């Protein structure tokens with residue numbers, strides 16, 4: 001059985017002190033948190049340089065879709081116990097310090113200890129459209145690897161949950177992802193014609 005993976009937004013510190021937000025699936029191992037970024041990755045560079053991270057748990061799926069479509073400027077406030085930033089949109093966050101790196105050319109594993117943990121707002125329950133946006137965001141992050149028919153078939157299925165249960169934020173996030181897919185495909189067909 002594989003360990004549970006939680007889909008989160010990791011905020012890391014850019015060299016200029018600003019926040020960098022990106023979606024990462026994180027795992028928990030004996031109370032420690034494992035983040036595994038594929039190279040190349042701005043988050044990886046930041047995490048290795050600064051040795052700190054904030055894991056944000058949020059139901060604002062615009063942050064997942066936005067971070068993948070060039071909208072990374074989300075409101076933040078300072079972390080309490082480490083140098084770092086917490087998303088305003090976090091229901092809860094964990095402040096982490098790097099304790100071990102298992103290096104790898106493709107996907108290093110970064111193990112963190114939890115320094116501090118805060119709950120900001122209650123979790124209100126699962127929403128299928130939010131899950132659909134996260135699945136669509138995963139598809140977007142793999143567009144270059146997936147056959148277009150597979151992406152389209154999965155999007156058609158995810159659209160059912162969107163139609164039934166999405167609110168304004170979910171539709172906005174979905175729209176950004178669909179626009180990104182269209183632009184990606186337009187660019188690709190342009191390249192094929194050139």
Ligand SMILES: Cc1cc2nc3c(=O)[nH]c(=O)nc-3n(C[C@H](O)[C@H](O)[C@H](O)COP(=O)(O)O)c2cc1C
Nearest residue numbers: 007022023024025036037038041042043137138141
């Ligand atoms: C739900 C979700 C989970 C993701 N988990 C990971 C992950 O564990 N590792 C990874 O390298 N990329 C993951 N990605 C893709 C990254 O978020 C994406 O490549 C992003 O652009 C990385 O930005 P960076 O330059 O800060 O690394 C995930 C994307 C989504 C939507």
